[in-house]
Amino acid sequence: MAEEKLQRLEVVTPEKKTYSQDIRFVVLPGTEGELGILPEHAPLVTSLKTGLVRVQHEGKTLKIAVSGGFAEVRNSRVTVLANAAEREDQIDVQRAQAAKERAEQRLASGGSDIDVVRAEAALKRALNRLKAAGQA
Template identity: 60%
Template sequence: MSESKQRLEIVTPQRKVFSEDVDFLVAPGADGELGILPSHTPLITSLNVGIMRIEQDNKKFRIVVSGGFMEVRNSKVTVLATAAERTEEIDVARAEAAKKRAEDRLVSKTPDIDTLRAEMALRRAIMRIKAASGK
């Protein structure tokens, strides 16, 4: 690996989503977005639901992460995500349906609704739709 690259590995409990050398990435950290270049200072942070933006050989692409943790050390970035999807894997119709279900749950305000869970489902669906649309 050249000094202008860093290894990015994104894994979930189900699978390895990504494992390649990249030039730059922006991750949805707990306190805001984090830009990571090769030789970045070591760090460990939690991740929010959001879009990870990646640059690799003059190409840009996105991966939606649904929380988890990120470790940066020795030009290697390891993301342990609760869930992660490349934009080409996102089923937009399914994401739209999940968004509608979450919105309906939040509007219903019935006592048996887990509001926090519905809010997180809504955030995940919105990020998936946003990433798939390229916005």
């Protein structure tokens, strides 16, 4: 039987390496849409939006919540350089829910001192974390 081709996926933030493993397939949240990457994919560099990196390997899917960044694909290696990244099993659901509620309250208050763009980004990050954890 032919050996299954794998590629190395590394998800790195300024603080730590969140994930590093040989995998079969990954879906990245590109700014222009989702990107599916198989081993031996053509080289590419792309920016990422806040969203889920979905890793498929050995019949299982792992979700990693990322908050922006970049991805590089080269030589059957995918490197994600994210501003923030959390694996689904590492997300503090109560903390993410509290962040969601704070952001919603800020947006609902409508005060002139509210940075709407920042509050919307915080809400998007919290919702993404909850989605990765299976709570949204």
